[in-house]
Amino acid sequence: ALQPPYSTDSMEVKPIMTRKLxxxxxxxxxxxxxxxxxxxxxxxxxxxxAIVRCATLVDKCxxxxxxxxxxxxxxxxxxxxxxxxxxxxxxxxxxxxxxxKLYYDKRWYHKSQAIYLESKENTKISCVISSVGANEIWVxxxxxxTKMRIYLGQLQRGVFVIRRRSAA
Numbered sequence: 001a002l003q004p005p006y007s008t009d010s011m012e013v014k015p016i017m018t019r020k021l022x023x024x025x026x027x028x029x030x031x032x033x034x035x036x037x038x039x040x041x042x043x044x045x046x047x048x049x050a051i052v053r054c055a056t057l058v059d060k061c062x063x064x065x066x067x068x069x070x071x072x073x074x075x076x077x078x079x080x081x082x083x084x085x086x087x088x089x090x091x092x093x094x095x096x097x098x099x100x101k102l103y104y105d106k107r108w109y110h111k112s113q114a115i116y117l118e119s120k121e122n123t124k125i126s127c128v129i130s131s132v133g134a135n136e137i138w139v140x141x142x143x144x145x146t147k148m149r150i151y152l153g154q155l156q157r158g159v160f161v162i163r164r165r166s167a168a
Contacts, residue, residue, distance in 0.1 A: 092156055092157065092158070093105055093155055093156055093157075093158055093161075094106070094156070095152050095155040095156045096152065097132055097133070097134065097135065097137075097152065100132050101132060102129070102132055102137055102162075104155055104162050105161075105162070107164065109129060109132075109137075109162065109164075110129065110132070111129055111130065111131055111132055112128060112129065112130075113128065113129045113164075114126075114127075114128055114142075114164075114165040114166065115127050115128070115129060115139070115162050115163060115164060115165050116162070116163040116164075116165050117139060117148075117150070117160055117161075117162060118160065118161040118162075118163065119159070119160055119161075120158070120159060125141055125143070126141070126142045126143065126165065127139040127140060127141055127142060127148075128140050128142060130147060135151060135152050135153075136149050136150060136151045136152065137149075137150050138150075
């Protein structure tokens with residue numbers, strides 16, 4: 001039986017021969033194919049745990065800092081508690097925010113306006129309104145440039161009272 005010159009039943013894999021030709025003098029130098037090696041694991045497991053601990057501490061510090069800003073006037077006072085039914089309706093003030101301005105006690109207040117901020121403890125703080133948000137205002141004390149957030153509810157309940165101050 002004659003065997004055809006090309007046989008399909010042979011599963012032999014023959015290596016492909018590549019020939020390297022000499023380089024001509026004016027041809028550019030070929031750039032070898034560099035494969036990137038995987039980066040070694042620089043951080044050990046203990047480093048990873050330390051990073052997680054640091055991130056947790058940063059989160060806690062940010063939370064505590066924001067929490068202390070809310071109750072900066074007097075941490076021991078019950079300002080943060082909701083209004084109780086025992087408070088008389090006469091103590092409520094009209095306060096609302098429209099178009100980036102605060103309407104409070106029949107007057108409009110805006111950003112960068114000089115005011116006095118009075119609290120229940122009869123403390124009078126000289127401030128400047130630094131921003132007007134959706135349901136709060138931020139004020140900056142002129143004495144030490146610290147900022148405080150005052151919520152509309154606190155103004156409505158009389159926790160804080162705002163008075164105009166001349167800009168001079």
